[in-house]
Amino acid sequence: MINSLRTTASNPLTLLESTSTLKELHQIHAQLIVSGHLRHPRLLAKFVSLLALSQNTPHHLPYSRKILNHSPSSPTTFALNNLIRAHSKPPFNPLQAFNFYSQILHSPSLSPDNFTFTFLVRASAHLTSAAIGAASHAAALKRGHADDPHVQSSLIHMYSSFRSSTACHRLFEGIQDPDVVMQTAMIGAYAASGDIDVARKVFGEMPHRDAIAWNAMIAGYSHVGRCREALELFSAMQGESVSVSEATMVSVLTACAQLGALDQGRWAHAYIQKKRIQLTVTLGTSLIDMYSKCGSVDRAMEVFKAMPEKNVYTWSSAMSGLAMNGAGKQCIEVFELMEKEELEPNEITFVSVLRGCSIVGLVDRGLEYFDLMKSKYGIEPWPEHYGCMVDLYGRAGRLEEALQFIKSMPSKPHSGAWGALLNACKIYRNIELGELALSKILEIETMNDGAYVLLSNIYADFGNWKGVCSVRELMKAKGVRKEPGCSVIEVSGLVHEFFVGDKSHPMYQEIEVMLGEINWKLKLAGYAAKTNEVLFDIEEEEKENALIWHSEKLAIAYGLIALKEGVTVRIVKNLRVCWDCHDWTKFISKVFGREIIVRDRNRFHHFKDGVCSCKDYWRVRLEGFNELLLGKFSIVQWARVNLSYHSRKYINSGVYLKLGQKKERKSEIKDRSIPLAPPRPSDARVPPDHHLTHGVPSDHHLKPGVPPDHHLTPEFCQTTT
DNA sequence: CTAGGGTTAG
Numbered sequence: 001m002i003n004s005l006r007t008t009a010s011n012p013l014t015l016l017e018s019t020s021t022l023k024e025l026h027q028i029h030a031q032l033i034v035s036g037h038l039r040h041p042r043l044l045a046k047f048v049s050l051l052a053l054s055q056n057t058p059h060h061l062p063y064s065r066k067i068l069n070h071s072p073s074s075p076t077t078f079a080l081n082n083l084i085r086a087h088s089k090p091p092f093n094p095l096q097a098f099n100f101y102s103q104i105l106h107s108p109s110l111s112p113d114n115f116t117f118t119f120l121v122r123a124s125a126h127l128t129s130a131a132i133g134a135a136s137h138a139a140a141l142k143r144g145h146a147d148d149p150h151v152q153s154s155l156i157h158m159y160s161s162f163r164s165s166t167a168c169h170r171l172f173e174g175i176q177d178p179d180v181v182m183q184t185a186m187i188g189a190y191a192a193s194g195d196i197d198v199a200r201k202v203f204g205e206m207p208h209r210d211a212i213a214w215n216a217m218i219a220g221y222s223h224v225g226r227c228r229e230a231l232e233l234f235s236a237m238q239g240e241s242v243s244v245s246e247a248t249m250v251s252v253l254t255a256c257a258q259l260g261a262l263d264q265g266r267w268a269h270a271y272i273q274k275k276r277i278q279l280t281v282t283l284g285t286s287l288i289d290m291y292s293k294c295g296s297v298d299r300a301m302e303v304f305k306a307m308p309e310k311n312v313y314t315w316s317s318a319m320s321g322l323a324m325n326g327a328g329k330q331c332i333e334v335f336e337l338m339e340k341e342e343l344e345p346n347e348i349t350f351v352s353v354l355r356g357c358s359i360v361g362l363v364d365r366g367l368e369y370f371d372l373m374k375s376k377y378g379i380e381p382w383p384e385h386y387g388c389m390v391d392l393y394g395r396a397g398r399l400e401e402a403l404q405f406i407k408s409m410p411s412k413p414h415s416g417a418w419g420a421l422l423n424a425c426k427i428y429r430n431i432e433l434g435e436l437a438l439s440k441i442l443e444i445e446t447m448n449d450g451a452y453v454l455l456s457n458i459y460a461d462f463g464n465w466k467g468v469c470s471v472r473e474l475m476k477a478k479g480v481r482k483e484p485g486c487s488v489i490e491v492s493g494l495v496h497e498f499f500v501g502d503k504s505h506p507m508y509q510e511i512e513v514m515l516g517e518i519n520w521k522l523k524l525a526g527y528a529a530k531t532n533e534v535l536f537d538i539e540e541e542e543k544e545n546a547l548i549w550h551s552e553k554l555a556i557a558y559g560l561i562a563l564k565e566g567v568t569v570r571i572v573k574n575l576r577v578c579w580d581c582h583d584w585t586k587f588i589s590k591v592f593g594r595e596i597i598v599r600d601r602n603r604f605h606h607f608k609d610g611v612c613s614c615k616d617y618w619r620v621r622l623e624g625f626n627e628l629l630l631g632k633f634s635i636v637q638w639a640r641v642n643l644s645y646h647s648r649k650y651i652n653s654g655v656y657l658k659l660g661q662k663k664e665r666k667s668e669i670k671d672r673s674i675p676l677a678p679p680r681p682s683d684a685r686v687p688p689d690h691h692l693t694h695g696v697p698s699d700h701h702l703k704p705g706v707p708p709d710h711h712l713t714p715e716f717c718q719t720t721t
Numbered sequence: 722c723t724a725g726g727g728t729t730a731g
Contacts, residue, residue: 046722053723081723118724153725184726215727222728250728285729316730351731384731 022059025051029067044071049082061086080104081115088123097123098132112139114148121151125158133158153181160189180206184213191220211242219251227255228495231264244275246283253286260572260599261490262294281307285314292321295570295597295604301330312346319352323359325604326613331356332365347382354388358395359603359614366392383409387416394424399433415444415451422454426461434458449475449482487551487573491562498555501548507558514557515549518588527587550581552598556588559596568595576600586610 037043044067051064065083080100087097101120104110112120117140124133137155140146146155152175159167168189175182183206190199203209203217214237221230234252237244249272256265269287272279279287284307291300304310304318315338322331335353338345345353350373357366370389373379386409393402402421406413418440425434438455441448452475459467475481485500498505505511552573559569577585577600589596590610598605606613 042722049723078722085723115723122725148725150725155725157726179725181726186726188726210726212727217727219727245727247728254729280728282729287729289730311729313730318730320730346730348731355731382731388731 022063025060025063038067038071039073042076044073045076045079045082049079052083052086061092074107074109075103077104077110077113077116080110081113081119084116084119084123088119088126090126094123094126112143112145114145114151117143117145117148118150118154121154121158125154125161130162130164133162149179149182153185156182156185156189160185160192163193165189165193165195180208180210180213184210184216187213187216187220191216191223194224196220196224196226209242211245211248214240214242215245215247215251218248218255222251222254222258225258227259227261230255244271244277246277246280249277250283250286253283253290257286257290257293259490259495260294260488260570261495262291262296262570263490263493265290265294267493279307281309281311281314285311285317288314288317288321292317292325293599295325295599295606297321297325297327310343312343312349315343315345316349316352319349319356323352323356324602326359326606326615328356328358328360328362332362335369345377347379347385350379351382351384351388354385354392358388358392361396363392363396363398383411383414383417386413387420390417391420391423394420395427397424397428399424399428399430403433413440415441415448418444419448419451419454422451426454426458429458429461431458431462431464431467446478447480449480452480453482483575485551485573485575487555487571489555489559489569489571491559496555496558498551498558500551502551502554505554505558507561510561511554511557514561515553518557518560518592521591522584522587525587525591527583550578552577552581553584556585556596560588560592560594566594568597571596571598573598573600576602577605582612582616586612 032038032043032047038047047064047067049064051060051067054060064086080103083100084097086092087094087100097120101112101116104112104116117136121133121136121140124136127133136158137146140151140155145151152171156168156171159165159171168186172178172182172186178186183202186202187199190196190202199217199220203213206213214233218230218233218237221227221233230251234248234255237248249268252268253265256262256268268290271277272283272287277283284303287303288300291297291303300318300321304314307314315334319331319334322328322334332353335345335349335356338349350369353369354366357363357369366389370381370385373381373385386405389405390402393399393405399421402424406417406421409417418437422434422437422441425431425437434455438451441451452471456468456471459465459471486497488495488497490496496505552571555571555573556569559571563569577598582605585596585598585605585607587610588594589607596607598607603614
């Protein structure tokens with residue numbers, strides 16, 4: 001060390017680049033004092049700046065502050081600018097930047113320059129207070145630096161981070177000749193506020209687009225969930241031979257993850273390797289996320305294990321991936337490993353572990369972590385953590401304790417907490433609590449379609465058709481419409497999209513034949529008998545409903561046609577899988593010897609050999625079945641209580657038992673003359689963003705004279721929460 | 722001697 005110092009005595013500052021320990025830093029500092037270097041304000045400034053900006057050595061910044069405060073000569077603007085700069089990005093406190101700014105102001109020989117404001121505005125963007133940001137802007141104006149192009153683009157970025165698109169717009173309009181950087185900042189600003197089409201307009205009108213502009217546009221599409229366009233733009237980018245970077249691939253992977261497009265994601269991974277794009281922590285984390293959300297946890301964990309450097313995002317991503325794929329125990333293991341490595345978990349890490357505990361029903365462990373969060377890490381629980389705890393207790397059937405958790409929340413419970421309770425009420429058939437939960441949710445957000453559907457399902461579980469009707473009435477009165485079910489499947493790189501009852505796929509004929517074959521085989525296996533006979537015996541209007549296939553059934557059937565034997569069928573669905581489809585898929589996995597992975601709104605279902613990875617944990621508990629059968633109730637009564645509407649419909653229709661239920665139910669159904677048809681896919685609020693390979697779905701089964709039964713189609717029994 | 726825009730987990 002000393003030797004190397006001597007040899008580089010002419011410029012000891014170059015040593016800083018390879019310095020990481022505090023001891024080495026002390027040695028260099030001592031050497032600079034001895035040699036008299038630090039008496040020169042210029043060199044002192046350089047030393048301080050280098051220290052402040054040295055990456056991956058967080059202890060250098062506080063050290064540089066100390067040197068500056070204790071040096072005999074007063075600091076220069078250059079040094080202070082660089083300290084502001086160092087504090088303009090996390091993990092350092094951006095508020096500190098203002099101390100250095102005021103140091104410039106209070107020093108009679110110094111005044112802030114265009115660099116000062118560029119850095120100060122950048123620091124302001126990381127604050128939560130838009131007022132401080134505006135004050136930085138005002139100061140720049142007052143000192144005559146607001147016209148500087150660097151300051152201007154930082155200002156757009158800052159207002160964008162405050163979600164103030166009007167401020168961005170005003171600023172941008174005032175610039176006569178905006179350059180690429182400002183335009184790119186505006187793309188980011190419009191994308192952040194959801195005006196992606198306006199962003200695209202800016203992008204389209206740019207005379208010159210560099211790689212970062214492309215990245216910003218692709219990221220914008222990914223951000224708002226327009227994944228197909230993100231991927232299209234990515235291929236356009238390659239066509240223009242713009243250089244692809246880490247940031248590009250992160251957005252591409254995010255798009256693949258949202259789509260659940262494993263093939264595309266794999267391709268992107270291979271592309272990264274082929275182009276030798278450096279696998280940074282951020283990129284690695286995106287890969288983990290992509291593989292997890294495409295149902296390929298094993299690959300996700302491979303990437304995770306291979307990463308030499310990880311951060312909280314990486315760990316949290318791995319944990320949440322395991323949790324959503326049903327691997328709760330592994331999720332907990334990863335958390336324990338993280339603790340062992342003495343990495344500091346954050347709020348989101350705890351959301352992930354708690355979900356892991358929830359999915360495998362480890363209530364006590366979850367409670368332990370909830371307490372640990374506060375006691376060991378000093379993290380105040382967010383509403384989301386309470387939501388996890390409600391879910392944890394709720395899924396375990398401990399509804400009262402779940403309610404107590406809601407009541408213990410320090411602030412007003414959010415709809416997610418009540419939603420978790422409502423979900424538990426559906427599983428454990430608790431009408432009173434369910435009604436309470438729904439009313440609370442509706443106080444907060446009136447348009448939550450999933451909440452209405454869940455409560456309606458609870459009523460349906462009890463055969464309470466009046467309740468079902470009243471929910472539908474309420475939805476109609478409030479103008480709430482249920483999101484249409486939609487499933488997608490990727491076949492040789494193309495994403496095929498199916499809506500409920502959708503006949504518009506070019507291969508629909510073949511799909512229908514396949515569905516017939518499936519039903520025939522499942523019948524032999526002891527399953528299909530129900531549905532088939534139902535189709536025979538039910539009334540005309542019901543028959544029409546029974547023929548409406550859920551979107552995942554269509555997608556799975558297509559997958560069986562289009563995918564080679566042995567290839568896993570992967571489905572991504574926008575809503576939750578219904579009970580009937582869940583059973584149907586379990587049977588297929590056994591009868592056809594096919595692995596099927598369904599990603600629904602909340603989690604993955606890995607079907608293999610007739611079993612699902614979710615262990616049916618979200619379903620109605622059936623333990624009481626035998627007891628009920630043996631005496632107290634008839635099977636129809638049992639079914640009324642235990643089965644969801646359309647499963648019960650098969651039984652009630654008299655195929656199995658003719659116990660007079662049918663007539664009674666019929667008349668009740670006739671009563672509910674609510675002409676609320678399921679929303680047409682074509683005018684869905686937000687059309688799901690999947691690759692439409694076959695045009696707009698047909699809606700011929702939704703013609704105006706929809707029978708009143710329509711709103712109780714099986715699809716309605718699927719929830720969106 | 723310093724600079725602006727794009728990227729990760731619920």
